[in-house]
Amino acid sequence: MSQRNRELIPSFSRPPSRVMIRRVARYEENLLALIYESISEFKLPLKDKTILLKPNLVGLDPQGVMNTHPAVIAATRETFLKLGAARVLIGDGPALDRDTQAILESVRLKEFTGKLGKDFCDLNIDDVERVELQTHATRLKELFLPKTVLGVDFLVSMPKLKTHHWAGVTLSLKNMFGIVPGSCYGWPKNVLHWAGIDRSILDINAAARPDFAIVDGIMGMEGNGPIQGTPKAAGVLLFGDDPVAVDATACRVMGLLPEKVDYLARAGTMLGHLESSKIQQLGEGIDAVKTPFAVLPEFVRMVA
Amino acid sequence: MPSLVANILEMPNQSERTDFAAGLGDEFVSLLKTLQNADGGWGFHAGEASRVEPTSWALRSLFGHAEAQGTESFRKGAGYLQSAQLPDGSWPPFAEMRAGSWITSLTCSVLAADGQSAKNVAAGLKWLCDDFPRDSSPWMRFVQSLRPKSHIHSQNDSYRGWGWTPKTASWVEPTAFALLALRDAPAEQLPRNAAERRDLAVALLYDRMCPGGGWNCGNPRVYGVDGDALVLPTCWALLALREAPEKPGRALSLAWLQKELAKIASAASLAVAQITLENYGVQPPHASRELQDWSAQALAAQGTHVLAWVCLALDPARRWAPVSATIRKDAAGKTS
Numbered sequence: 001m002s003q004r005n006r007e008l009i010p011s012f013s014r015p016p017s018r019v020m021i022r023r024v025a026r027y028e029e030n031l032l033a034l035i036y037e038s039i040s041e042f043k044l045p046l047k048d049k050t051i052l053l054k055p056n057l058v059g060l061d062p063q064g065v066m067n068t069h070p071a072v073i074a075a076t077r078e079t080f081l082k083l084g085a086a087r088v089l090i091g092d093g094p095a096l097d098r099d100t101q102a103i104l105e106s107v108r109l110k111e112f113t114g115k116l117g118k119d120f121c122d123l124n125i126d127d128v129e130r131v132e133l134q135t136h137a138t139r140l141k142e143l144f145l146p147k148t149v150l151g152v153d154f155l156v157s158m159p160k161l162k163t164h165h166w167a168g169v170t171l172s173l174k175n176m177f178g179i180v181p182g183s184c185y186g187w188p189k190n191v192l193h194w195a196g197i198d199r200s201i202l203d204i205n206a207a208a209r210p211d212f213a214i215v216d217g218i219m220g221m222e223g224n225g226p227i228q229g230t231p232k233a234a235g236v237l238l239f240g241d242d243p244v245a246v247d248a249t250a251c252r253v254m255g256l257l258p259e260k261v262d263y264l265a266r267a268g269t270m271l272g273h274l275e276s277s278k279i280q281q282l283g284e285g286i287d288a289v290k291t292p293f294a295v296l297p298e299f300v301r302m303v304a
Numbered sequence: 305m306p307s308l309v310a311n312i313l314e315m316p317n318q319s320e321r322t323d324f325a326a327g328l329g330d331e332f333v334s335l336l337k338t339l340q341n342a343d344g345g346w347g348f349h350a351g352e353a354s355r356v357e358p359t360s361w362a363l364r365s366l367f368g369h370a371e372a373q374g375t376e377s378f379r380k381g382a383g384y385l386q387s388a389q390l391p392d393g394s395w396p397p398f399a400e401m402r403a404g405s406w407i408t409s410l411t412c413s414v415l416a417a418d419g420q421s422a423k424n425v426a427a428g429l430k431w432l433c434d435d436f437p438r439d440s441s442p443w444m445r446f447v448q449s450l451r452p453k454s455h456i457h458s459q460n461d462s463y464r465g466w467g468w469t470p471k472t473a474s475w476v477e478p479t480a481f482a483l484l485a486l487r488d489a490p491a492e493q494l495p496r497n498a499a500e501r502r503d504l505a506v507a508l509l510y511d512r513m514c515p516g517g518g519w520n521c522g523n524p525r526v527y528g529v530d531g532d533a534l535v536l537p538t539c540w541a542l543l544a545l546r547e548a549p550e551k552p553g554r555a556l557s558l559a560w561l562q563k564e565l566a567k568i569a570s571a572a573s574l575a576v577a578q579i580t581l582e583n584y585g586v587q588p589p590h591a592s593r594e595l596q597d598w599s600a601q602a603l604a605a606q607g608t609h610v611l612a613w614v615c616l617a618l619d620p621a622r623r624w625a626p627v628s629a630t631i632r633k634d635a636a637g638k639t640s
Contacts, residue, residue, distance in 0.1 A: 060534075096521050097534050101606055102570035118605075125348040125607050130400060144401060165527060183348065183357060184397045186406065186468020186475065187521055194438075194472050228529045296527065 008134055008206055008270050017242030017273045018042065019249045020282035021289055024218050025235050027064075031075035035214075038239045039079050041282065044212065047084040049153035052121075053077060054210070056159045056175045057092040058226055060106040065221055065231040067107050068158050072216045072237070074112035076158065090116060091148055092178045093123035095188045096227075100124060121148045124182035137202035137266070138195035149179045149208050157210035157243055161217030161234055161250055162225040167197050168261045168299045169254070170226050171247040172213035173271075176204045198263035205243065205271055213246040214239050217253065222293040234291040236284070244272025245279045252276075252304070255292035260302040329618030335600040336362055336611050337377060344380030345388075346608045355398045356388050356407050358608035360414045364624055365612035367417070379420075385411055386424050393427030394435075394470075406468045406478035408432055409485040416488040417623075426493040432466070432482055433495040439473035440464045459524070463508035464501075475522040476512055476537045479505050480544035487547065488624075506548045509541050513553045517560035533560055535573035539580040543625055546583060558584055565591050571598045572610045575617035585628035 020038055024031070053076055055068035073090060080088045090113070094103055100122045110116065126146035133140055149155065159175035167174050177200070180189045192200040215238040221229040236253060240246035244267045248258035258264045258274055268274030295302060339346055339362070345354025346362045363381045389395055394404020395411045412428040415421035438444065440461045448461060465479030483505050486498050514524045518533025519541045525531060538561050545554055561577055568574045568591050575595060581588045595614050603611040616622050620632070 060532075097536070099534075099536055099570050099572045101610075102535070102568070102573050105569035122607070125609075127347070127349075127352045128398075144397075183355070184401060184405075187477065188475075190467060190472045190475065191469045224527045224529060228526065228531075 010270055011268060011273055011278070014242075014273060014278075016278050016280050017240060017245035018280045018282060019238060019240035019242070019245050021249065021253070021284040021286065022237045022239070023235055023284055023289060024237050027069050027071045027218055031071055032078055035072070035075045035237070036079045036082060038237070038283070039076075039083065039212075042212070042239070042241055044083070044154070044241070046080060046154065048086045049084075050151075051080050051085045051088045051154040051156060052149060052152040053080075053088060053090045053156045053158055054123075054149075054175065054178060055090065055092055056162075056170070056178065056216075056226075057094050057100070057103050057107065058178075059094065059097055060103060062106050063231075064107070065219055066160065066162070066225075066227055066229075067103070068160050068216045069218065070107050070109045070112040072214070072218070073109065073158065076156070076214060077113060080156075085154075087119070089119050089121055089148065089152065091121035091123045091126070091146070093126075093146070093180065093182055095177060095182070098124060098182055098187050121146070123149065123179055124187075126181060128181055128184060131207045133203045133207060135203050135206040135270070137199040137206075138192075140191075140195050140200075140203060143180065143204070143207060144184045145179060145208060146181055154212070155208065155210045156212045156214060158214045158216065160226075161215050161220035161232075161236070161238075161254065163222050163229060163254070163293055163295050163299070164225050165228075165296055165298075166193075167201070167263065168295070168302055169247070169251060169256065169264075171215060171250050172210060172243040173201050173205050173247055173263065173267060176208065176210065177201070179208060180204060198266070201263040202266055202271070205267065209271060210243045212239075212241055213243045215246060215250050217250065220254075220293065222254075222295070224296060230294070232291065232293055234289070234293075236289050236291075242272040242279075244268055244274055248274045248276075249279060249281070249286065251302075252286045253289055253291065255290055255304050256295070256302045257304050329615055332600045332603065332611060332615045332618065333366065335604060336365060336608070336615055339604065339608060339611075340377060340381065344382075344384035346381075348607045348609070350604060353398065354384055356385065356395050356411060357397060358612070359384055360407070360410045361609040361612035364414045365615040365619075367414070367623065382415060382418055382421055385415060386421060389424055389428065393429075393431035395428065404431060404435075404470055406466065406481055409466070409478065409481035412485040413481070413488040413624075416485070416490065416493075422490075422493065425489055429485065429489055429493055429498070430495050432485065433497050433501050435466065435470045437464055437467045437474045438471045460507075460511045463504055463511050465505040465508040474508055474512075476509065476519045477521065477540050479508055480537075480540035483509075483544035484540075487544075506545065509545060510551055510553050513541075513557060517553070517556035517558075518564070519557070533557075533564075535561070535564060535568060535577055538564075539573075539576040542580050543583060546625075558586065562586060562589060565589055567592060569593055571595060571603055571606065571614055575610070575613040578617045579613070579622075579625050582627045582631055583625045585630040587631060587634075
């Protein structure tokens with residue numbers, strides 16, 4: 001992670017964030033060309049860097065509706081390599097099933113990326129390092145986090161566009177739950193639930209804030225996500241250099257109010273920009289791609 | 305389980321398969337031994353710092369081989385585990401983490417047969433039996449009783465198991481491992497409330513079973529939607545319930561696992577499913593993949609625990625979760 005992302009920077013002192021929306025109807029499109037073109041516009045400092053892509057691999061998903069699609073992961077990896085990265089790792093620590101290989105097989109990741117070998121990291125069983133939490137959003141004083149996550153130069157959160165039955169939405173910030181190692185905290189990482197899901201999201205992202213976010217909204221999930229919801233085609237990919245701004249934009253695409261998502265409202269004070277006025281919108285406009293997502297009754301307050 | 309056990313007869317070339325598996329297991333065991341660190345423990349991967357869980361699984365796997373007992377390798381491994389134990393009797397995932405966890409159950413189970421670890425095991429089991437999940441405390445249940453009936457979960461909170469971390473909530477896998485620890489430990493080491501904890505935990509496992517059989521992490525139904533079972537939680541739960549009173553749910557779950565096995569594409573799930581079915585006297589049907597599809601190095605790359613599970617699965621004479629006598633007898637009959 002960059003030094004900037006190891007520090008808490010209040011929103012008022014951050015420069016405007018950039019978020020790009022691209023229309024993509026199907027995973028069979030030329031994703032490499034589209035993703036290469038999109039990421040290139042951000043002119044990211046990638047030369048000779050080690051990058052970690054953190055997709056959302058939450059469970060066995062032969063239908064491709066709950067996990068970040070492997071075609072998006074593979075095209076993103078190739079893009080970063082073409083842009084000069086020395087190494088692009090892929091890593092996740094699934095929250096509910098410790099058989100990560102079974103999940104990889106079910107999403108057919110290898111068919112898209114080729115053999116990854118040590119370039120895939122099961123974050124649930126990676127070596128860990130103690131991180132003292134700065135935010136104290138929860139009562140947790142420390143977390144043990146994977147050395148791979150803490151050691152890379154550039155961290156990319158790659159969630160699926162989904163609603164979530166506990167947190168309201170699960171996007172690039174909530175996706176970071178997956179870096180918390182199950183070998184220390186279990187499957188699910190229940191200690192975070194007891195500390196408060198919303199507040200845990202803040203502590204985790206303050207400890208390991210993504211440098212970039214890419215949301216797979218080509219096929220999303222509405223209702224009782226993140227696993228048992230209903231597939232919802234939104235036909236978009238979102239890119240951005242601020243995970244809070246990306247998540248806020250993703251909410252707006254879903255017809256939801258980001259300021260009504262508890263953890264996003266708090267994140268907007270210290271981790272990034274929530275307000276539209278501080279987000280430079282690139283690519284498609286939000287209204288042009290808006291696709292209202294259904295939410296559970298507990299979250300109707302979020303509906304715009 | 306007559307309908308399931310009958311499948312043993314349909315298994316071709318059982319003796320050849322066992323011989324082959326045993327040979328392959330030797331190669332895997334050799335690699336597992338070489339991964340031991342100088343401090344006696346194993347990391348999740350080669351060259352990584354020792355952790356309690358992979359050390360426990362490695363010892364479990366190596367301990368099944370008669371020649372490994374009493375060896376320097378085993379004693380060093382047991383020594384690492386003893387030194388990692390916290391003063392309260394629990395085991396953390398690794399030394400720097402100073403809080404106990406579900407791994408206490410696994411470690412107690414593994415060290416239960418080691419006479420030199422008797423005090424460690426007794427202290428671990430006491431910690432375990434004193435640790436109650438907070439979500440089902442009398443106070444929490446009282447608070448729940450004042451609320452409208454939940455449409456989120458449909459579980460019975462009067463049953464209590466164990467959590468991944470202390471004083472949180474009951475989940476299927478840590479509950480199963482605690483039951484296995486209580487089963488594997490000598491009776492004289494069990495705390496006084498062990499029987500009561502066991503009964504509550506067995507009831508919890510049956511309560512948390514998925515409607516179609518099998519278990520996931522412990523959410524059989526959320527927001528009115530049935531949860532899907534997963535292989536590993538199902539296996540651990542079935543192994544934990546092996547000596548529990550028979551209930552229809554157990555046979556249903558065994559049938560689910562038997563059916564699911566054909567689709568398993570990972571070594572970890574395949575190995576543990578095979579161990580579980582053989583423990584119940586059910587010959588595993590042919591799967592889409594076989595354990596010999598993976599090299600020892602490939603398994604080690606997935607984690608020491610995966611390599612250890614495969615070693616166990618390929619060991620026809622394993623002591624823990626042993627192959628049922630029914631299957632052994634059948635294999636012997638075919639050999640002769």
